[in-house]
Amino acid sequence: MNIALFGPPGAGKGTQAKELSKHYNIPHISTGDILRANVRDGTELGVKAKEYMDKGELVPDAVLIGLIRNRLTEADCKNGYLLDGYPRTIPQADALADILKEISKPLDAVINIEVSDEELVKRLSGRRSCACGESYHLMFNPPEKEGVCNACGAALYQRDDDKEEVIRQRLTVYNKKTKPLIDYYGNSGLLVNVDGTGSVDSVFVVVCRIMDQYK
Template sequence: MNIVLFGPPGAGKGTQAKELAKHYNIPHISTGDILRANVREGTKLGMKAKEYMDKGELVPDEVLIGIIRDRLQQPDCKNGYMLDGYPRTLPQAEALKEILEKIGKPLEVVLNIDVPDDELIDRLSGRRMCSCGESYHLIFNLPLKEGTCDSCGGKLYQRDDDKEEVVRQRLEVYAAKTKPLIDYYSDRGILVNIDGTGSVEDVFRQICDVLDPYRK
């Protein structure tokens, strides 16, 4: 099965991607991860990408799509793949479509984990961190003592990007960037919206109901 996975910050996309990759024995391909791997391994495309990254510039689409093309032709993609973090724009979606057709691995389904903004704000703005690495939540995972880490006794804090006004801005940016892609894949008849408001298990079951018919 050949999948693209969309989901706003806080929708649980990372958790679902990890479980789906294991369940269906397909690689979870994060564009950030494969970009860093190519740079680390010193591939030709990786070195080209590094030139831009070292200057603080965005890696051009033609370099990124080349890296993705090479990754999708690796042996572990024989049963399919799950792309995460790509495409982000309509030109990228068109470039991806051409590449996938050339290598005989066209997209079969695009999953969009949908959660109302108010719930996403509650999920993200309720998170509290400790410098020791432990994390808590004001609704889902309270510490035993308010404001204090159970593990080390340290003072809990809220990350700047978890503050409500920042979360709202992140969601607005995500919606603006993603809506054209949602419409693009909806028009092609391969978009499936997943209700992401339930438990992790409920959302996973919904996704499996959609993906099982595509199992190879």
């Protein structure tokens, strides 16, 4: 099965992708992981990508799609793949479609995990961090003592990107950039929307029900 997973920040996409990868024994492929691996290994495309990354520039689509093409032709993708974080634009979607056709691995479905902006703000703004590496959530995983790390006793803090005004800006950008893609895959008949407001387990069951159709 060949699946692309969509979802805004805080929708639980990463958590679902990790569990789905294990459940179906197909690789979870994220563009960030691919970039880091190729830069680390010093591949030809990795060297090109690093030139842009070192200058703080976006890696061009031509380089990125080449990295993805190489990744999808590796042996562990023979039974399928789970794409995460790609494509993000219509030109990327067009380039991906061409590559997938070339390597005979077309998408079976694009699963879009939907969560309202208000719920996402509540989820993301409740996160708290500690300098020791521990993390908490005011609703789902609160510390034993308010504002204090269970592990080391240090004061917890809220990361800048977990503050409400930053979250709302991220969601505005996501919705603006993603809406055309939702329409793109909706018009192609590949899009399946999933309500992501339930528990991790309940959303997992629904997504599995969809993916089982393509086994």
